[in-house]
Amino acid sequence: MNKNSDILERATFSPKINLQIKLLTFVLLFSLFQVNATSTNSPEKITTLMELNDVISKNEIIQKQVTGVVTDKAGLLLPNVTVIEKGTNNATVTDFDGNYTLEVSDDNAVLKFAYLGYKEMEVSVNGQTVINVSLEEGNEALDEVVITAFGFEKKTKSVGYSITQLKGDEVSRVKSGNPLQALRGKVAGVNISNGATGIKGSARVVIRGNSSFNGANQPLYIIDGISLQNQQLGSAGEWGGVDNGDGLSAINPDDIKSISVLKGGAAAALYGSRASNGVIIIKTKDGKGGQKKGLGVEVTNQTVFTSINDLFDPQTTYGNGVNGGLPTDPMDTFNSWGPRMDGSSRATYDGTNQPYEYAGNNLDKFYSTSVNSTNSVAVTSNTAKGSTRFSASHTKGADVVATSKLKRVSFALNTSQKLSDKLTFNTSVKFTDTDEEASPVVATAPMSPNGSIRYFAPNIDVNDFRGQYGNGTSDGINEQSINANFYNTNPWFALENNITSAKKQRLLAAINARYDVSKSLYVRVQGGFDKATNHFNNQTINGAPLFQPGVAYNPAGQLFQQTQTINQYDADVFIGTDNLNITKDISVNGFIGAGTFSFNNEDVGVFGNGVVIPELYTVLNTQSQTGLYGYGAKKINSVYGSAEFSFFDKIYLTTTLRNDWFSTLSAEGKTTPNDDLYGSASLSVILSDLVELPEVISFAKLRGGYSQVAGGASQPYGLSLTYGLVGSHLGNPLGSISGGTIPNSFITPFEKNEMEFGFDVRMFDNRLSVDFAYYSNQTLRDIVNASASNASGFNSTTINLGEITNKGVELLLNWKAIDENDLGLDLTLNYANNQSEVVTTDESNGILAAGVGALFQSNIGHMPGEPFGVIYGSSYVRDEQGQIIHDVVNGIPLPRKEAVNKVLGLGVAPTQIGLGTNLRYKDFTFNLFLEGKFGGSIVSNTNQSMKQYGLHRATVPAGGRENGFIPDGVLADGSPITQTLTGGDINRYWTDNQKYAVGEENVYKNDFIRISQLSLGYKIPDNLLKNIFIESANISIVGNNLGFLLNNVPNHDPEAYYNTRNGQGVEAISMPIGESFGFSVNLKF
Amino acid sequence: MVSVTSCDNDFADLNVDPTASTDLDIKPKFAYLFLKSATEEYELSYTQILCAGQLVQQVMDQTFPQSSIYTVREDLQFAWWETQYATTIKSVVDIINQLESEGNVGTEMGIARIWKAYIFHVLADQYGDTPYFQAGMGFLTGVTRPVYDDDQEIYMHMLSELEAGVAQLGSASTLGSSDLVFNGDTSKWSKFGNSLMLRLAMRIKNVDPLASTAWAQKAISGGTMQSNDDTAYMVHTDGPLDLNRNAWGTYAPRYANARIGATLYDWLAANGDPRLNILADPSGPAAGNRYGLENDQLMALYGETSDSYAKVNPMITKNDSPWVFLSYAQTALLEAEFAASAGDHSTAEVKYNAGVTAHMQIWGTHYDASLTVDNTAVSAFLSANPYVAAEGERMIGEQYWAASFFDFFEGFSNFRRSGYPELVPFGGHAPHPSTTTNGEIPRRLLYPAGEASVNAVNYQAVLQAQGPNTQVTRVWWDVN
Secondary structure, three states: OOHHHHHHHHHHOOHHHHHHHHHHHHHHHHHHHHHHHHHOOOOOOOOOHHHHHHHHHHOOOOOEEEEEEEEEOOOOEOOOOEEEEOOOOOEEEOOOOOEEEEEEOOOOOEEEEEOOOEOOEEEEOOOOOEOOEEEOEOOOHHHOEEEOHHHOEEEHHHOOOOEEEEEHHHHHOOOOOOHHHHHOOOOOOEEEEEOOOOOOOOEEEEEOOOOOOOOOOOOEEEEOOEEOOOOOOOOOEOOEEOOOOOHHHHOOHHHEEEEEEEOOHHHHHHHHHHHOOOEEEEEEOOHHHOOOOEEEEEEEEEEEEEEEOOOOOOOOOEOOEEOOEOOOOOOOOOOEOOOEOOOOEEEOOOOOEEEOOOOOOHHHHHOOOEEEEEEEEEEEEEEOOEEEEEEEEEEEEEOOOOOOEEEEEEEEEEEEEEOOOOEEEEEEEEEEEEEEEOOOOEOOOOOOOOOHHHOOOOOOOHHHHOOOOOOOEOOOOOEOOOOOOOOOOOHHHHHHOOOOEEEEEEEEEEEEEEEEEEOOEEEEEEEEEEEEEEEEEOOOEOOEOOOOOOEOOEOOOEEEEEEEEEEEEEEEEEEEEEEEEOOOOEEEEEEEEEEEEEEEEEEEEEEEEEEOOOOOOOOOOEEEEEEEEEEEEEEEEEEEEEEEEEEOOOEEEEEEEEEEEEHHHOOOOOOOOOEEEEEEEEEEEEHHHHOOOOOOEEEEEEEEEEEEEEEOOOOOOOOOOOEEEEEEEOOEEEEEEOOOEEOOOOOOOEEEEEEEEEEEEEEOOOOEEEEEEEEEEEEEEEEEEEEOOHHHOOOEEEEEEEEEEEEEEEEEEEEEEEEOOOEEEEEEEEEEEEEEEEEEOOOOOOOEEEEEOOOOOEEEEEOOOOOOOEEEEEEEOEOOOOOEEEEEEOOEEEEOEEEEEEEEEEOOOOEEEEEEEEEEEOOEEEEEEEEEEEOOEEEEHHHHHHHHOOOOHHHOOOOHHHHOEOOOOEEOOOOEOOOOEOHHHHHHHHHOOOHHHOHHHHEEEOOEEEEEEEEEEEEOOHHHHOOOOOOEEEEEEEEEOOOEEEEOOOOOOOOOOOOOOOOOOEEOOOOOOEEEEEEEEEEEO | OOOHHHHHOOHHHHOOOOOOEOOOOHHHHHHHHHHHHOOOHHHHHHHHHHHHHHHOOOEEEOOOHHHOOOOOOHHHHHHHHHHHHHHHHHHHHHHHHHHHHOOOOOHHHHHHHHHHHHHHHHHHHHHOOEOOOOOOOOOOOOOOOOOOEOHHHHHHHHHHHHHHHHHHOOOOOOOHHHOOOOOOOHHHHHHHHHHHHHHHHHHOOOOOHHHHHHHHHHHHHHOOOOOHHHOEEEOOOOOOOHHHOOHHHHHOOOOOOEEEEHHHHHHHHHOOOOOHHHHEOOOOOOOOEOOOOOHHHHHHHHOOOHHHOOEEOHHHOOOOOOEEEEOHHHHHHHHHHHHHHOOOHHHHHHHHHHHHHHHHHHHHHHHOHHHOOOHHHHHHHHHHOOOOHHHHHHHHHHHHHHHOOOOHHHHHHHHHHHOOOOOOHHHHOOOOOOOOOOOOOOOOOOOOOOHHHHOHHHHHHHHHHHOOOOOOOOOOOOOO
């Protein structure tokens, strides 16, 4: 498609005509329901809802009455069970005590009982007046339900797109700071990575590939019907920073009932623009989860011990020094280019003599084992009129950097009340209070505990730098330097004197009310807000850490205090119909709705320069202060509709249509559209019901769909040029153009199209199930902040030009290998492969920068023809045989470096697998989860620095530096290198031509298989609990990130990225990712 | 049903930033332009000090020795280029556009044109060919990838802009105190414009002698600076923001290893120059930082570290120390050279003495009264070191080098053009094995690496026109 003509077409398309078409579409959709609603009752045309209601009641003819009670197999009364006279629209639902009453047309009528999650049941009336039934829980594919858009529960078999639902216990079994981490590798097509930033850090979740250059590429999170704000609260950039987590970390894993992952566009189309990267729907537990009637209490504790892994593996043979000799500068504590350590007594950095020998693993000495514990209590109540669940949870934890702490208290209250036969009310309120201290600086050495600790020469003992105060200071306040470059902060100082804190409060409230106007028509409203208030003390600015008072590079210090409020509101209203029969075999579900979403944030902060009274860290205790204020607001209004047609209960067609208006694309007098209309269609065919299949196949479904989603600009105020004041000088205000991005008032919505098809086959009596999906999506006219040459005065410009495609497959295999009473073994394997391609970046198809590899030798960016987010940078010059060409400089052959940007690897791994094992023996359960990613690479700044300092094993030839090595490669004339480099020449080989800094040298393929989760559980047998008040008790041992079956990256975790933004693939001064082990206890009363 | 037409009712209003304005008076714009031209800590430390300062051997920083051993740390090279386009150039282009739309053809437009030439000559002198005619216009014209203009064309255009700008100056400006350079004094603006014209004219002396002479004469007859009172400088205050402070004031505590270079230290000491105790911290070690050696070499050869050398005097790097854009001392010395070249050594001597005197005395008048060098001390120095016609160009060149302390860019440019002072690579030591210039003193700074991808077509074109993006490629006027 020609993009330019398309833009032109959109621009000239009269907004008025556009509007009329949209209006017409909605009227058509609306009238479809009306016709259906009346078809079996009245031929009259009905124009209002009130009339519709009247007509339905007037036309009911009293005939024969049947009553009864519906229960489950255990005798629990089931409310809300649909009771339908088969082949008609005559239906009712059971009340809270499972009672129903239905007038049927004749004695031979057949009653159909349907309740989501249970097997459908048909009973012939045969003259009976009382029919009590007991429904069996459905474990068949046909009766599974999933939660889809707007919280509607649907039968799996009717869904024409790929959806994966996980139960709460899979999230809470092994808890970590961010509930989404528990999903790692469990859902095919969902790529989760977490930065190497500590327990408070954020998670990056990408579904079916990255589809936008500037957008977050993260899915929309819906919790109990409202959208969750998932702002990143600070992250590290090129010059460092602190990851203060994201919105998700405020959710207590113990409160989660289920997580539905809507991967495809067809699944997400109803949520509109914000769902262009998929939707993750979280439903929290309500009282209905409790198995028994009345009051229930559940208590859970999980305590986990985390310590650093043993991936750090430096050389331990050669001590500090240069060119094979002892150090000339006594403060040269990093360079490990000295002689072989022989234990002799040598002068050291402080003038004293110490044995010149390996001082032991500094990381083990510096990092500690942290304890994280979570305690939760939940009280549930189930009564005839409704259910309630209240939970309270307390988390207390620390990082392996001992002073970095986390405290979190959360409360959740869910109620569901039937106020009348027709009106149901659900509310969900959550409050979380999080207190974080001393989050570690990553990506840059100043004020980071993680930098210098990995550079000390093997004979340097980090404990020597604790100083007499034990906190890395020389006088109780000021940093004791560890070497001549004071940007390498003393790790003890960084550890003990990190005064940053973040206090975060979060309130989420959602209501959802449904009124059944008639048997086939309902009105639903839902809405709520997510309000966050965050107080930051001594935060980082623009990715650079603030100056800590007493730190050597800025003894006076600089403080920053900030309060940030983020508010997000959702409100939607629907009018819809459930299971309306058009004919005997065709029925329809559907609704139309209108909604509004709004967001605003406000930041108020004060900087202070120069701390006056030592150790009083409040911003007014500084020599001078400056204020900061920021505000942003945006809104999306929408109208939408959905209709799902069922043919013979065997073929399902779902169509959706939605129009979004974007405030971020609106401006006075703007001539291009600020809105877009889009839709989706998906089809599900139950093949096993339509044709005769081999007996081994118990169920087979084919599905397919096509969808379109549009989206606006993510940030407000990007359409016009503005000026701002940046301070004043000598009483004169200073003003300039705000921002470095060229505003564009012609920006229109971007579009994402997706096609998918797949199948779901279950065999051998459902013992083996295979779910496969293929998808292909394409983002067009992505709103791109295209790089501009700085010489234009701006560093970027906003244009509708980006184009990205993603194609992929997802496979989920589940095998119930053993399914006996006392023994069970479930194996699950998921596999996903996503191939992305950047088609267009900007007018000249240049590189769109996405991230910086800290020291400039490698960066992350998007290049046309390459996958999303490639690593590019300098490389070795090679001859035709691929041999590295060396130039003899000052007598030694040094590799020739090519400064031209070359693609060095993929920042995002295209392939991932997950392997799960669930073994059950009597009252024991054992779960093991492996996660693997393949095809990606990582830029490792840690390995780069270790090479520079001679600490890396690569700098020690197999026979030692004394015996030397011959560089691998050829000389400029093509002849092989014959010269053996020994001693000091090895130092020069690595550092003189900055071999250590060639981009290619430090890009590692990071294929890995991680032992990601393990748990061993024991359920105390019921007969032991018989005479005490405990209903059930489970204890388990849990483990997280327990090592690797495959890993090629030396010295740190293969996924130790310093942030979770779009430019993935760079490690720099990362926190060691820990290994955790612990136990968990769960009691129900 | 909800009326569809109301779906975006308030959206146009909602999308207006309540914290920003869509227009702004030129006064705050000018104030911003001038203050930003006085350089901030980032670009000052990276490019002025750590690159140019070490290249001219006046300051040294052993933490970042790249520019004294002629290797490359890229960000140190291009910080200036990146920040100037994004701040001063973007701003001056915006001001000129606003003045044009307001129909202003008078004083304010004159000042803007003169200042634009000031900003650009610094850039063009460090990098050579650089975007000029299309620069800073990303919003105005939509050009996001400006072409690199030929240095010679830039120079000729800047000269004519200076002439036109000076001609536009009226008797008063409406800028008032927002004119942070001359506080609305248009006669000083005229002298500044002509003095800058003289500087540019002298820069092209070796490459276009006829034009050089013509423009220099035009500048001098138009009226250049006459005393330190005419010197263009920025007054700084101690806060509240770093922006308000002298950039060295904020730089110094962060770069504890910044020292006076031995080349400058020894030159001052050898001549008994009273500026020795002004530029170098008299309370510290009485030695300058040896040139062209890394820490290990310093220690191995001499047993010295940064702490063995004098710091830059904290009295001239206070938070409220001024920043000199273009001084009378520099102007007088250029006039001396112009006269000397024409064989008029009596004028040359007068101007030489005036330039040396002005630079010795600006410390007491502009920085701190305790640094006053009285007339007696100046006379004593001048009589001990009298102007010698046969040595005129060298003496003038060396004094210009000293008079450009802090503005190391200017010292670096004049060194390349005049060959003075006769700097020795590596301070006479063996070339560092890692040198990327074959041991020669670099002749220019490097463009940002990002231009190769972001502005690829124009970047490749400029490499064709000017030569590779290395430190040894010479800018147009550098033929000495």
